[in-house]
Amino acid sequence: MLQMAPEEMRELAHHVTDILVGRVEGLRSGRAWEGDFKDALAQRLDEDPPETGRPALDVIDRAVQDVLTNTLRLDHPRSFGFVPTCPTWPGVLADFMVSGFNVNVASWIVASGPSQLEEVVVGWFQSWFGLPEGAGGLMTSGGSAAALHAFVAAREAAGNPDRPVAYMSDQSHSAQIRAARIVGIAPDRIRVLPTDAAGRIDPGAVSAAIIADRSEGCTPTVVCANAGTAAAGAVDPLPELAEVCAAEGVWFHIDAAYGGFAVLAPRGAVALEGIERADSLNIDPHKWLFQPYEAGCILVRDAGTLEHAFSIGHDVLQDAVWGTRHANPADRGIQLSRSFRALKVWMSIQAFGMAAFRAAIDNGLDLAERAAEYVRDSSTLELVSASLSIVCFRINPGDLSEDALTDVNREALARILWGERAFLTSTMVNGQFVLRLCIINHNSTWDDVRETLQAVERYAAEATGSSSTTGTD
Amino acid sequence: MLQMAPEEMRELAHHVTDILVGRVEGLRSGRAWEGDFKDALAQRLDEDPPETGRPALDVIDRAVQDVLTNTLRLDHPRSFGFVPTCPTWPGVLADFMVSGFNVNVASWIVASGPSQLEEVVVGWFQSWFGLPEGAGGLMTSGGSAAALHAFVAAREAAGNPDRPVAYMSDQSHSAQIRAARIVGIAPDRIRVLPTDAAGRIDPGAVSAAIIADRSEGCTPTVVCANAGTAAAGAVDPLPELAEVCAAEGVWFHIDAAYGGFAVLAPRGAVALEGIERADSLNIDPHKWLFQPYEAGCILVRDAGTLEHAFSIGHDVLQDAVWGTRHANPADRGIQLSRSFRALKVWMSIQAFGMAAFRAAIDNGLDLAERAAEYVRDSSTLELVSASLSIVCFRINPGDLSEDALTDVNREALARILWGERAFLTSTMVNGQFVLRLCIINHNSTWDDVRETLQAVERYAAEATGSSSTTGTD
Known part of the structure; x- marks a missing residue:
């Protein structure tokens, strides 16, 4: 009913390939931005689903013409807005392969090869960011989800206190505030501290706020630093913040979604010094590591903190633990069914080299x-x-x-x-x-x-x- | 540096196409399950990233041989474990196109065509589940994330109470418990109620628990029903639970991740009667709607409840509201950068028909x-x-x-x-x-x-x- 003949499958895939490769060839000579207003697009696209099918080739062409070309070309060489990305072709092909192989990296019994490869890729990240043995992580949909994982882990590590407090700068990304709210940190316990002219938070102010909150019966739970603000690329004073967190026993999270992969370049590593002291770190390979959406990652200094926060047993999953004396990927995060995001990173790096x-x-x-x-x-x-x-x-x-x-x-x-x-x-x-x-x-x-x-x-x-x-x- | 010549891009894509189509052709004659133990795979895969690149064709072949074939073939016709899926080819091609076009459905200015098409597809879902005008939703990574959205919306709709309580059956999926914990509902305020021999919760017991909790100063916040338990396919008594929730003023969430799309068949619609009364509903097109991972969806009776819970302004996004007097997709959920999951649903349904x-x-x-x-x-x-x-x-x-x-x-x-x-x-x-x-x-x-x-x-x-x-x- 929903099957196609192999010849048709091949023909359609070649057609898509021609469109995608042609798009990349023509990228530079076209405009970075295309789009239209909602009313105009609604007129073109709002319709009930058809009762009978239409030729797949026409469906593809319509998707391209009416939908996919009405977008900002984030990979255009003159696309400098927000935080863009320009994916590599092996990364794009990896996404095609993951869909085609129908991979679900939930557990070892479901996907042993992909589970191991995700550990390999996350291990590369850990070493680039200087995290110690025993660290761990998980590929996520992006930086927002990764930050959410960090806030859950931090809250659980603090013993799930009644009055948790989070600290961040007025330059922190809205995803950090959203994550704090999702995990139940009330808006009036999210301390948004001012920054200097360079957009950096003052570690002394963080320390003072922590001491004040504790004296009022609140529980300082997480300090969220920026390693590259989205607005201006500002890097908070990471070593000093790490000292404050160590002294006060507060979880040290670093939002490196935009800027993290700068560590791979020598001057970037200098700018991001101190990043290796994070308790958790969110990074986005779909930004400065040139991967297609979605590719985020949460890294934690102690993998057990993620497992403690997220692992839940369930009868219908009882077979998932067969033959494993180690955590399954789904024990470390929000998702159970999970796509295989690590493959694009791995294939890109294998094909081009570090x-x-x-x-x-x-x-x-x-x-x-x-x-x-x-x-x-x-x-x-x-x-x-x-x-x-x-x-x-x-x-x-x-x-x-x-x-x-x-x-x-x-x-x-x-x-x-x-x-x-x-x-x-x-x-x-x-x-x-x-x-x-x-x-x-x-x-x-x-x-x-x-x-x-x-x-x-x-x-x-x-x-x-x-x-x-x-x-x- | 990370660019390939068009001819190489085409050659690699054709190679991947041959692998994927050949895989589908050989699926039935092979085994449903393949896999290996962690130690064996670690020996094969654990290595540092290479300093220089390797031929991309070899990288693809190694990914297939060492990684992608070491998986449960969830789309094998004899794959009956967990909740499997068998994606359509247009769905797989849609994922390829989304990666190739590098789409980020965060906002209107970034992706106007995809934003509108996501509304169209979510609108189809709303009508299939009988939700009224004013309903809304968002494509998510899957059912776990969708449930999390529901719990956040429910908690905010309840005024973010100090002692929120959630109600679900002992057959509810672990993702619901995880979602409750993530949003800060303490484990001892997650009421897991017993089920009858058919795996269904007793609405009278839910009502009694709500009344008891309220009398003790807790705030009943969300009742989470099952429309298809993952263990046995059991459907909770939805109309009766809807009555309880209406009478008590408690948010009515339905987990229809596995079973929801049965509504498209007449006997499924009968089995799921009452589903149209949900305040929120999580469904997974990557299960019984035959889409590749990841394709989940959260639907809410009132789109404003999602926007109230998730919309956060940010300076670096100030351009995202240009020309729009309506919500951007990222205002309705956790993710900011978001892949374009609706395209696979749309292309599949266009190509095959309802x-x-x-x-x-x-x-x-x-x-x-x-x-x-x-x-x-x-x-x-x-x-x-x-x-x-x-x-x-x-x-x-x-x-x-x-x-x-x-x-x-x-x-x-x-x-x-x-x-x-x-x-x-x-x-x-x-x-x-x-x-x-x-x-x-x-x-x-x-x-x-x-x-x-x-x-x-x-x-x-x-x-x-x-x-x-x-x-x-």
């Missing part, structure tokens, strides 16, 4: 440094911050009010979205509306970055009535 | 009924329960003690695992160790089921020293 990955990460750090220099030298642009691969800046010809500056920058952003091949987004830094480049695509070149900045300068010139002024090249 | 899906679901119900009849007529097998597509039975020649029966059935299970093409698992029903068939594969035939039962009868005969006795065919 040297190529290091070089690709270095490329992002290089381009961000050059972008910061370019902005610094521009007469119409102002550099607001630069850390890891994120550069925040704004149009600032020097003679406009703060409100007017916000308007001009907002307008520039809109015009680039609609009129340029490039895509960037904005954020707030120190209360200022700024434009923001996140440069981590292995295909991005200096031309991509420079021409995007030049486009901003052109809008700056038009908006402020001055002539276009180009920085050094 | 009639084919209904027939495929009916096939599972048919085969389970015939299996139950076969067991009933067998002189060595005893029927313990049969509901939806799950048949629980045991070898019982009539003259053995309970302990001896457990040993004989355990041995039979082990011998089928190692010696037969088929795969089944066990569970506990009313304190008895039973064998269990979950029959939902659209490719399974009566021969597949009958020959599996005959194999159990053969082991029964050998173990008990009697001659093989075959039931009616």
Whole structure:
């Protein structure tokens, strides 16, 4: 009923291959952003499911034309908004293989090969981040789920206290706040502490808050540091925070979803020093490790903390423990049925080797440094911050009010979205509306970055009535 | 650095296609289960990442040989253990396309076409389950994550009480208990109520427990019913539970991960009557809707309850709301970066049509009924329960003690695992160790089921020293 003949299966797969490879070939010459408004798309797509089938080739073509091309091309070399990713082809093929083999990495009896390979890949991550023997982890859907795992483990490690408190900076990602709320940390016990001009939390303030909370009968449960804020790439003072957590006996979680894999490049490792002291760490291979969505990971210093928090027996799973005197993957996290996310990481790294990955990460750090220099030298642009691969800046010809500056920058952003091949987004830094480049695509070149900045300068010139002024090249 | 030439990309994709199509062609003639022990696989797979790359074709072949074939073939027509799935080819191709297009369905600005298509597919589900206008939902990684969303929404709807209580049966899936614990419902406030011989909870007992808890200052927060227990396919009395929840003002969640899609077949719809009264519902298209992992879904009666629980603003996402006066997908759940799970459902249904899906679901119900009849007529097998597509039975020649029966059935299970093409698992029903068939594969035939039962009868005969006795065919 739902089966296809092998020849049709092959024909359809070749058709999809042609579309996907053609897409990659044409990526650079097209625009980074495409999209449409909800009403228009609803008109095109809202319909009841058909009673009888339609030719699969037509279904594929319609999915491409009406749906898949109405997206931001996150892997476009000029896609600098939010945190983009540019997956490798072996990573994409791995996802195809995982679906085709119908893999469920829940337990050893269901998937012994994939279970072991996930341990291998997570073991690589542990060693890159300097975690000790006895550490462990789990591939997750992404950074938000990984953070949630960390908060559950931290809460259980603290004995599931009545009045748990979490500490993070005002630059922490909303996923951390969401995770805290999900595990039952009341909003008024999530301490959002201010940051300095560089977007970094003050360890002394964390220590003081912990002591104050404890004196009021609350239980300090988790300190959540940033190893690369999403807004500005800021890295919290990790060694000092580790000291505070060790002294106070509080769980030390690090959100390294965006920035973590910078450790593979020497200057990134320097920037992220102290990351090896985390009790838990969330990282996203689907960001700076060039994997297709979804590929997140939670790492913990002591694998037992995850198993303690998540392992639950069940009669219908009693066969899952046959022949195993070790945890099954599903004992370490939220999911029971789980896709096989480690394969894409493994296949990519096997095919290209670590040297190529290091070089690709270095490329992002290089381009961000050059972008910061370019902005610094521009007469119409102002550099607001630069850390890891994120550069925040704004149009600032020097003679406009703060409100007017916000308007001009907002307008520039809109015009680039609609009129340029490039895509960037904005954020707030120190209360200022700024434009923001996140440069981590292995295909991005200096031309991509420079021409995007030049486009901003052109809008700056038009908006402020001055002539276009180009920085050094 | 991490780029491949188009010709190599095509060649590799064709190679993967040949492997996947060949696998499907050979599925029936091979064994359902393959696997190995951890030590053996560790010896084969544990190694550091290579510094330089290896030929991608070799990497693919090694992934297949050392990893992907060491798994239970969940889509084998004789794979009856746990809850299996058999994905359609358009569903598999959709996953390939989603990875290749690098889609992130976080928000409208990032993926407008996919955001709209997810609403379309979730809308189909809503109508199949009889949810009213104003309902909403979100595709999730699976049933565990979907249940977690329901528990968060229920807790927030109850005003985030200090002493929340959850109610479920002793047949509820461990994922429900895990979800309750994650959101901070203490283990001693998770009321696990006993079930009758058919595995169904008593609505009167739920009502009494709610009243008792309230009188002791606790806050009854969520009743979690089963629409198809994983152990035996039992359906809790949904209309009566809905009445209790309405009368007491408690959130009514239904776990329909395994059984939900039975509503598409007329007799399934009868069995699941009352499901339309849920406040929330978790369903798994990667089970009885024939999709590859991962495809779960949370549905809620009022979309606002999800948005209230999960929506969090963030500076770095401020551009995500441009041009939208409606929720973004990420406002409704845990994930921010999200893969595009709805595409596989949509492509499968477009290509085959609803009639084919209904027939495929009916096939599972048919085969389970015939299996139950076969067991009933067998002189060595005893029927313990049969509901939806799950048949629980045991070898019982009539003259053995309970302990001896457990040993004989355990041995039979082990011998089928190692010696037969088929795969089944066990569970506990009313304190008895039973064998269990979950029959939902659209490719399974009566021969597949009958020959599996005959194999159990053969082991029964050998173990008990009697001659093989075959039931009616």
